[in-house]
Amino acid sequence: MTPLEAIKQTKVNMSVYLANYNLATDNGTAYMRQRNEIQAAIQTYGTTNIAGVTVGNEFMLDYLTANGGAEVSPNSDLGNTGAAILIANIQDTRSMLTSMGVTLSVGTSDAGSYFNTEVLQAVDYGMANVHPWFANVSAEDAASWTTNFFETIDVAAASPLSNNPTMYIAETGASNKSDRAEAHTVTQESSDVGNESNGPGTASESGLQTYLDNFICQANANGTGYFWFEYFDEPWKVWQ
Numbered sequence: 001m002t003p004l005e006a007i008k009q010t011k012v013n014m015s016v017y018l019a020n021y022n023l024a025t026d027n028g029t030a031y032m033r034q035r036n037e038i039q040a041a042i043q044t045y046g047t048t049n050i051a052g053v054t055v056g057n058e059f060m061l062d063y064l065t066a067n068g069g070a071e072v073s074p075n076s077d078l079g080n081t082g083a084a085i086l087i088a089n090i091q092d093t094r095s096m097l098t099s100m101g102v103t104l105s106v107g108t109s110d111a112g113s114y115f116n117t118e119v120l121q122a123v124d125y126g127m128a129n130v131h132p133w134f135a136n137v138s139a140e141d142a143a144s145w146t147t148n149f150f151e152t153i154d155v156a157a158a159s160p161l162s163n164n165p166t167m168y169i170a171e172t173g174a175s176n177k178s179d180r181a182e183a184h185t186v187t188q189e190s191s192d193v194g195n196e197s198n199g200p201g202t203a204s205e206s207g208l209q210t211y212l213d214n215f216i217c218q219a220n221a222n223g224t225g226y227f228w229f230e231y232f233d234e235p236w237k238v239w240q
Helices: 003-010 029-045 059-067 077-099 139-158 205-222
Strands: 016-020 050-057 106-111 125-129 166-172 226-228
Touching (some): 029 077, 077 106, 139 166
Parallel strands (some): 016 050, 106 125
């Protein structure tokens, strides 16, 4: 059952973002398949419970990593080359929505350090994945670090732009047990001892609770839009 079907059946007051996980290496095949699915979902359920359409999931990070290394700036010539692919998909999504007579926000999601300026100029919102675990930050310092990173890197990248894209934290979380230090799990059954510590902290339920308590209260108070990652256990990531 899809989220939109579940919302329809339960009549819950909830909106979701539809997402297109496009690739730079398949000549648009994955993008087109998902675009058509999004179009069909809108035709079936309408837009009342759709908050926006997100094109790209860490597209720039993946493109740069594959073509020159993750240390290359997203605003370099290489970054702009990748951005052109993503922007074409964003513009095509806008055209599809226009052809349907639909008005929805269109955005993108990427790793927090990988927003390209030209991409941000083409969207209504950006969603940043910000994981303090991967930055080797302790649970006690994680909430303040996350807020500072988001404000000084992501919000700062968007605020000077004339289109003023709204920025959200798309992913943030903490690990209570390591499966190669996957920071977006609530619980894990793996015991990957080699990656159970990020340096200043160890994956634990107490660390998870500390970050959960501190970040959620802080974000709700200061108005930061965020998505906690994840709500459910993800044992499939261990099994794979």
